[in-house]
Amino acid sequence: MxxxxxxxxxxxxxxxxxxxxxxxxxxxxxxxxxxxxxxxxxxxxxxxxxxxxxxxxxxxxxxxxxxxxxxxxxxxxxxxxxxxxxxxxxxxxxxxxxxxxxxxxxxxxxxxxxxxxxxxxxxxxxxxxxxxxxxxxxxxxxxxxxxxxxxxxxxxxxxxxxxxxxxxxxxxxxxxxxxxxxxxxxxxxxxxxxxxxxxxxxxxxxxxxxFPRENEELLEIDDNILSEISSALSSLGYLEDSNQDKESIMKAFEKFAMKENLEERLREDNKIYRIVLDFLAEKASNR
The missing domain is CATH 3.60.20.10 (Aminohydrolase, N-terminal nucleophile (Ntn) domain)
Structure with missing residues (x-):
């Protein structure tokens, strides 16, 4: 037994x-x-x-x-x-x-x-x-x-x-x-x-x-948030530089998300989860 x-x-x-x-x-x-x-x-x-x-x-x-x-x-x-x-x-x-x-x-x-x-x-x-x-x-x-x-x-x-x-x-x-x-x-x-x-x-x-949960904090991707995303992606090598148009930045973000198994976190409403933005920033700072 x-x-x-x-x-x-x-x-x-x-x-x-x-x-x-x-x-x-x-x-x-x-x-x-x-x-x-x-x-x-x-x-x-x-x-x-x-x-x-x-x-x-x-x-x-x-x-x-x-x-x-x-x-x-x-x-x-x-x-x-x-x-x-x-x-x-x-x-x-x-x-x-x-x-x-x-x-x-x-x-x-x-x-x-x-x-x-x-x-x-x-x-x-x-x-x-x-x-x-x-x-x-x-x-x-x-x-x-x-x-x-x-x-x-x-x-x-x-x-x-x-x-x-x-x-x-x-x-x-x-x-x-x-x-x-x-x-x-x-x-x-x-x-x-x-x-x-x-x-x-x-x-x-x-x-x-x-994996998303109910009532999580979401952020509108305004100019400031977009700049944060762009800067982090550039640091991680997903963008040649941070001065890219929004479409290019978000395509690069999608590549990042897919590589990090965050496909369940991708959205189509111009918003990003706070937890994902924090994770992206942490990855960039630890590079």
Missing amino acids: IKPSTFSIVALDPATGELGVATQSKFLAVGSVVPWARAKVGAIATQSWANTSYGPKGLDLLEQGLSPQEVLDRLLEEDPDREFRQVGIVDFQGRSATFTGSECFPWAGGRNGPYYACQGNILVSEDTVIAMEQTFNETGGELADRLIAALQAGQKAGGDSRGQQSAALLVVKDKGGYGGFNDIYIDLRVDDHSSPIDELARLLRLHKLY
Whole structure:
């Protein structure tokens, strides 16, 4: 049996409909085992002596209309090794449940409430899940930010008693994937790292750069902004000089964006995202 002894949080953002799981473990590639989520259905973390069938089976049961507690009861009833399992579930209505079997290595346990469930095993102490719960409930911003903050708080409070190795973040929402073709909004994994949660936070910052979000700051490309873009592109070698017409400058900017994987950031309304302008300026200054 697979034993990703770890801590995790599953959660729903009722305002956006995003469902997510964040997890950390002294275990290689925890993201390949623990997190499961389905847009408009629910999210599940399966850990300890993990039964990975709990993920797809549990999501199917949620989709059929069972509550998280009913799903847990059904999964555990069918599993002779249930006392070795640890599971957290939240559904699209915000109902939650968590379970820790009696054979999970201490400290092991969980806490849950509306829109979230936190759980962990082989932890330094209960303080880890208490810190995760408190931080998640008190932190604002996007669901992904709140989940990462919860992991960071759990680690600061003690975390996995064996140390750190891997971490993962999975967030789904309806048509939230690349180009809107699937529901996988964020799927980031740190498989082997001395500080996996910090590395996961860095990857999330990159994700925010590459992919647009709602209510981001946009700037009209007036003469001043155009001059900034032109100067930076010239410094980076995309323009022979900064004294070019607007069409040439924006064609050069498009080449820059495509090279930097910022194609999702290109617009046709004479506006630029503040985060992209800042990234362009940073690249030019570091040249």
